[in-house]
Amino acid sequence: MLSRTDRSGTDASDDQVAAGNDAGDTVGDDGAAPAPFEGLEREIRLLIRRAQSSGASIARRVHPELDASAYPLLAHISERPGARGSDLATFFGVGRATVSRQLSRLVELGLVERTVDPEDSRGQRITLTPDGAARLDRARSSRVAMLEGALATWETEEVAQLASLLNRYSTDIVAWKQSGR
Numbered sequence: 001m002l003s004r005t006d007r008s009g010t011d012a013s014d015d016q017v018a019a020g021n022d023a024g025d026t027v028g029d030d031g032a033a034p035a036p037f038e039g040l041e042r043e044i045r046l047l048i049r050r051a052q053s054s055g056a057s058i059a060r061r062v063h064p065e066l067d068a069s070a071y072p073l074l075a076h077i078s079e080r081p082g083a084r085g086s087d088l089a090t091f092f093g094v095g096r097a098t099v100s101r102q103l104s105r106l107v108e109l110g111l112v113e114r115t116v117d118p119e120d121s122r123g124q125r126i127t128l129t130p131d132g133a134a135r136l137d138r139a140r141s142s143r144v145a146m147l148e149g150a151l152a153t154w155e156t157e158e159v160a161q162l163a164s165l166l167n168r169y170s171t172d173i174v175a176w177k178q179s180g181r
Contacts (some may be wrong), residue, residue, distance in 0.1 A: 061139040062132075063109050070111075073102055074128065074136050077112060082125040084117060093177070111135065 034042065055068035062071060076091060077083055089099040103126060106112040111132030117123035128136065151159055 058139055058143055061142055062135045063111060065109060066111075067102070067105070070102060070106060071139065073099075074106070074111060074132065075140070077126050078128055078133065078136055081127045084123050084125060086123070088126070093174075106132070 033039065052068070055071060059066040059068045059071045062074065073088065073092070076088065080087075085099050085103060086096055088103075089096045092099070103112060103114065107114060110129055112126055113129050114124040114126055117125050
């Protein structure tokens with residue numbers, strides 16, 4: 001496991017950092033809060049680290065042999081049944097070969113199925129199998145319960161606002177990347 005040295009000179013584990021136990025990053029050396037975009041970068045960095053840390057666990061809840069990167073793929077297919085592999089590659093910003101390999105593994109595990117695209121016989125439409133849908137629903141329910149427990153002191157409106165802002169962030173980041181800036 002990687003470790004990191006906090007300001008006191010002791011090592012902080014990744015789990016402590018992921019849990020936000022590195023209080024030295026919340027203020028600058030001058031005691032002031034970081035500038036808005038620096039603070040945002042820090043929170044996104046920690047959010048990504050926490051997501052990576054829990055990704056393997058949530059994937060194993062779907063299937064014990066599932067790779068961590070497959071959970072978001074399965075969730076996206078669930079939300080958009082009949083998606084094409086090229087659509088998935090575009091959405092996740094990865095190559096078609098990467099998605100093809102992941103889909104092949106999901107087919108092997110019996111979680112998704114490919115059918116010929118009726119609009120283009122060269123393409124395939126991807127859907128969850130009934131087993132894949134049931135497994136994903138159980139894992140998603142578990143994750144929602146975890147969020148409900150962790151954010152139990154939050155008002156419902158605050159949770160909705162966070163979800164809305166994260167969606168806006170994701171949409172704007174994708175649009176910015178697609179603009180070629």
